[in-house]
Amino acid sequence: MNIAKVIVDVPASSINQTFDYSIPERFQEILKPGMRVIVPFGPRKIMGFVVDRVSESSFERLKNIIDVLDLTPVLTKELLDLGKWVANETLSLSIVALQAMLPQVLKSKYKKELVRMTDEKLPDPLEYLFAGRDFIAYEEFENANLSYYQLQKAVQAGDLSVHYQVQSKVTKKEVLMVKPARETHMMEEAFIDFPKNAKKQKQVLGYFIENTHPIPQKEVLKQFQTTNQTVKSLVDKGLLETYKEEVYRNPYNDEEIERTTALELTEEQQQAIKPILASIKNNTHDVFLLHGVTGSGKTEIYLQSIQDVIDKGEEAIVLVPEIALTPQMVNRFKGRFGKSVAVMHSALSAGEKYDEWRRIHRKEVQVVVGARSAIFAPFENLGIIIIDEEHETTYKQEDQPRYHARDVAIQRGQNHNCPVVLGSATPTLESYARAMKGVYSLATLNKRTNDQPMPHVDIIDMRAELHAGNRTMFSRKLKESIEHCIRNKEQVVLLLNRRGYSTFVMCRDCGHVNDCPHCDIALTYHKNTNRLKCHYCSYEEIVPSICPECNSDLIRYFGTGTQRVEEAITELIPEASLLRMDVDTTRRKGSHEKILKEFGEGKADILLGTQMIAKGLDFENVTLVGVLTADSMLNLPDFRSSEKTFQLLTQVSGRAGRHELTGQVLVQTYTPEHYSVKLASEYNFLEFYKKEMGMRKKFQYPPYYFLALITITHENKVKVIQTAQRIVHLLLQKVNQNTVVLGPTPSPIPRIKDRYRYQCMIKYRNEPDLRVYLNKILDQFSDDVRKNNLIISVDLQPYHLM
Ligand code: ADP
Ligand code: ZN
Ligand code: ZN
DSSP: OOEEEEEEOOOOGGGOSOEEEEOOHHHHTTOOTTOEEEEEETTEEEEEEEEEEESOOSSSSOOBOOEEOOSSOSSOHHHHHHHHHHHHHHTOOHHHHHHTTSOGGGTTTOOEEEEEOOSSOOOHHHHHHHTTOSEEEHHHHHHTTOOHHHHHHHHHTTSEEEEETTOGGGTOSEEEEEEEOSOHHHHHHHHHHSOTTOHHHHHHHHHHHHOOSOEEHHHHHHHHTOOHHHHHHHHHTTSEEEEEEEOOOOSSOGGGSOOOOOOOOOHHHHHHHHHHHHHHHTTOOOEEEEEEOTTSSHHHHHHHHHHHHHHTTOEEEEEOOGGGOOHHHHHHHHHHHGGGEEEEOTTSOHHHHHHHHHHHHTTOOSEEEESGGGGGOOOSSEEEEEEETTTOGGGBOSSSSOOBHHHHHHHHHHHHTOOEEEEESSOOHHHHHHHHHTSSEEEEEOSOTTOOOOOEEEEEEHHHHHHTTOOSSSOHHHHHHHHHHHHTTOEEEEEOOGGGGOOEEEETTTOOBOBOSSSSSBOEEETTTTEEEOSSSOOEEEOOSSOTTTOOOOEEEESOOHHHHHHHHHHHOTTOOEEEESTTTTOSTTHHHHHHHHHHTTOOSEEEESGGGSSSOOOTTEEEEEESOGGGGTTSSOTTHHHHHHHHHHHHHTTSOOSSSOOEEEEEESOTTOHHHHHHHTTOHHHHHHHHHHHHHHTTOTTTSEEEEEEEEESOHHHHHHHHHHHHHHHHHHSOTTOEEEEEEEEEEEEETTEEEEEEEEEESOOTTHHHHHHHHHHHTHHHHHHHOOEEEEESSOSOOO
């Protein structure tokens, strides 16, 4: 068995296969499938995953494995197979699928160290190598020509540990840290004024504009390949600060969390949990759709199901949307399961994420709560997978591999014979339709656990306001209700739909809008820097004082950004204090939590935000929820826009009156008769489902039809169009008669970063070989892709039709 089958890190579609390498003597005892290795490939040395060991190869004269990167496999057999499945499902490279399962630290080139974990004497050559030191560079071991087997043994016994240098905490108590010394906007100003040739300083400064969190100086130097002097210059200029800190990485302070015990379930909850517990007990794979209004006790069902899984000696994965990974949510799991919980959150640093991953890998925890990629947690005895808010589109990854966490969950549920629970107050049509067909088991919770009614929703017709001469963005009723709340010392949540969050600059005379010169999209106005920025590339410019088209000086700010709403409120209700939560105020790590904490402590009357405030928040004192424009999403070119509107309105309504105080919801809209606004205000999911299913059927959309979106981009427009036409032509020869191939058409944003974008869409009911055709087509263009910078991306479950 001295031959390894390796999936190599080569970005070309024809290389979705394994390559054989022979295993040199010194690695023979340690090498296992699931380990990463360095192998020669052509003239280069590249990374690869060992997927198997065999004794024979059909090739002669195999090359040797150069190096082994792991002493224990980082991927289990199940995950290796899952990687193959994901690659196949999403038409991506196996290597990309495998890497998506690992934390960042294992993907890039961090330096490794061997750290001594014991005071006892190590086996001879190792003890000699350490020569009294607590840690050594991994390279020292590699250069010393010692036995890898012995090293692996020592690591398995816990006498030595392999550390990536991001986590220098183990070896050093104090670390020199660097952090910004000024407000972000001041740093931005300094950045702009910096001389061009101070490249390193600018790079470092740029980093701290993006990341306001302190990091060790050592990391700064390594990341930017620079010296102390760079940091010192920035410190001297008053832009950065350095200080010494004892490093620890636990992002949540576990001691403070109050422990909870299982609540006695309501009748409804008991009915819902029974089949889930049965499935856990009998090791059967079933998918449950738990449809329950906000506050109906879904989370308690998750907690008690997980308890059964832990009691059985098995493990649980809980996915929650990124935005909902608030301390409030995490604490509910830590409160019940304490130190058995790992948290995977994109706001964690690379080192923190790796720490959490390692706790899973070493079987130190039984539960992981995390965003999308936590679905790949390397557990080996999964007993349940839970996806909360299953309708959230963040469960779909928008880069390669374009997987949907729900599909991966179901695949893993099958692998482990365990249940998958999908929970939501507003399930996707896809999931609900499957439940109706009996593919999933449906459990419904109709009541809130505290028997509070859902808050009353009033729809306010903004057209009538306009007729009555009210030109502000607040209806009279909303204004009065806010004032009423503030007088009663109650709090208000105001939601601005996502589309409204940008502000554009438009000439009042000729209507000229400043577009990005590299993308076909309007530039967004940023008040604090008085600049126009592109949200797709990093282009920015100063706001013009006269119109570049007609020289008029009547420049007008158009659109309702949260900043403008804030100004309008201050003008309208001067006594109101307000906290704003949007991409601008939450750019810094931890600021999201900080805003919520302050609001929870009553430090402001109003929380104003984009849809990120609609999720999972639970404040006792909130009695009024206002939605400024319910329909701003309805006009998007997206067949899911009605569904998304319904979901958002339902979600945000659930924020009011969760406790003793009764809540009120006011929804302002220009289309009060639209069914998704109307039915959301009545909390009538079933009627919405029926109505929307009718639309989907009529217009041939999911769940009646499957979709595939092919996007072609290149700098040359003619090339894009020609390629797109050829692809459509090739497809039409293959697909069956009732399959629809639309396009090619320009993408909704026809150009981004100077690349033209065309797309075609396939709508089909039954194309068992579609992946085969698509792969063949991709293969045909692979030369063009490799040599001419053409990009063809295929999304077999498109969510953003942009
Ligand atoms: P959901 O996840 O459906 O929004 P939660 O699980 O958050 O609902 O429950 C809402 C509130 O009701 C929480 O404060 C929770 O502690 C409480 N709760 C849940 N189940 C019960 C129960 N069986 N008895 C009493 N309170 C409960
Ligand atoms: Zn003009
Ligand atoms: Zn741009």
